[in-house]
Amino acid sequence: MTNLTRRTFIKLTGGVAAVGLTSFGVPAIAGEAKQKVVVVGGGYGGAVAAKYIRMADPKVQVTLIEKNADYYSCPLSNWVVAGFRDMALQKWNYEGLKKHGVEVVIDEVTGIDPAAKSVATAGGKKFAYDALVVSPGVDFKDFPGYDAEAQKKILHAWKAGPDTVTLAKQLAAMKDGDTYILVAPADPYRCPPGPYERASLVAHYLKKNKPKSKVLILDAKPKFSKQGLFQEGWTQLYGFGSDNSIIKWVSGAEGGKVVRVDAKEMAVYTDNNGFEEKHTGACINFIPPNTAGKIAISAGLTNEGGWCPVHLNTFESKMHKGIYVVGDASASGGMPKSGYAANSQAKVVAAAIVAQLNGKQPGEPSYVNTCYSMLSPDYGISVAAVWKFDPATPDKVKEISSGVSPSKAPDFVRKQEALYNESWYQSIMADTFS
């Protein structure tokens, strides 16, 4: 509706007036002006949205604006932390998207003006849009003691990149007998099973290299994703539940909730029934509470919880028309903050935008998540689900089917799922960047 009106407005005012509406002030004959989509953020959500818009309608001009020229994938980065994968294999670039006709701009978006329908960048450029996709991923909330100085010693490595490699070095530098503390955040956060996969793979590394060392998981939550399968695997692989267990998990109710960080002491303090309890570790891996990426907050796309409310049939923002938020930053109505969910949401957004730019109704959406976690290099587990949108329950996607890997599966199944995990990665990265 808005787009229709705007296009007719351009027609009405004629080419001269329309000049002011195009980016860079490039003169264009308004009647022939292409529809413009700008995508902010080139990860599992944004890159897919850009590619699939171009695939569905090559007439649409798509500009992807991304801060970093290289992309490092979070999925499989826990393998790097545990020392059995090279970081170079996590690295991707935007050359493939250019082949689909996506204009790629390496710059940081610093402002979004929903009224003027334009975005501004740190490089001083302005880009006008007919539809905007915002896919900034997550950022982190301030946390007592976790200031810039502390963040040099105590890493979260919850965005893949140089910190992933530094964390791997910190783990490798631990002495036999030292403790690795992993602090898992409260819901919701990026990659629900991620902290537990990381704990598993760190335990795998310690079992082989530092058998007297332990992993201590301090958790804000009472339970976690794929918990039954993780604990079954930990029992099998790492003696979970016994006195000699490599992994110890402390839930929020049992005193696992971390309330402050002290980098000088290399300690975290938990709230144990009103009493502060100190935990020290040679390596502390602190994952702070998550929030939507900063640009989503400054653009007024977030709610009080720090996430972006969207219409779950199109992922169009409830705050601003014409802006679509995909992936981890969105309040996605029960879908997890996972790479596959972002991929699936991005395709719904691509279809919705192409429909709307062509004056059509968006079709009924379909969503899928497929997510693997590793407990050792030979031990994979998975969760998968299919969702639909039901207008009767617009605030939650409707689960049509779902399930996790079976309990007590034979070893060859766990091994197959480990290889499926790596293949999943190869395929989804090709779907994203090729």
Next chain:
Amino acid sequence: MQQRKIRMLTVVGGLLAGMMLLGASAAQADITGPMLANTCAGCHGTNGISGGPAMPTIAGMPAKYLKSIMADFASGKRPSTIMGRLAKGYSEAEIALIADEFAKQKWQNAKSAPQSKMATAVDAKLAKEGEKATKSAKCDKCHEDNGVFQDDDTPRVAGQWLDYLRFKVQDLKNPELKVPQADKMKAGIDKLSAEQLEAVAHFYASQK
């Protein structure tokens, strides 16, 4: 001035069209084949051309074959890790849309996956042994033209990803799994050892 009037009419027309669309917005347009099939592409690749060594390419396979596979996944007749859980998420009509969508795509032989460290490389010597094994076990009775042939019951296996084929032949030989294809292929499978079946996977993966 005259021109301006005409443009005003265009605006009004546009607005009317917009209002009509708005009126219709209570009912969303129907779900489409691409919408459904694109949800599979994260694992099976864009347009069903897989990028991962253990995920099969499904582009260009006969729709009827794809439909029957999905039905077998959903019922549990065909064992799987995640496909059973996913297949249950779609109606028969939706499965048909998905199958038609992938059937329309063009097959591409598997390429190398340089960023995969777990992938098995095709071994030319094994492939040669595998070729002999396919002859002795009469695999080519159905998998004609060195596995290029496909119909409603037979998938193309030539140029498929090797690790996928390896998993499938391992499954065929695994009595715990009760793979439905194993009935039809029993005579052939019984003739071949696990090693020979591995060689068969290398042979078909090596074909174009």
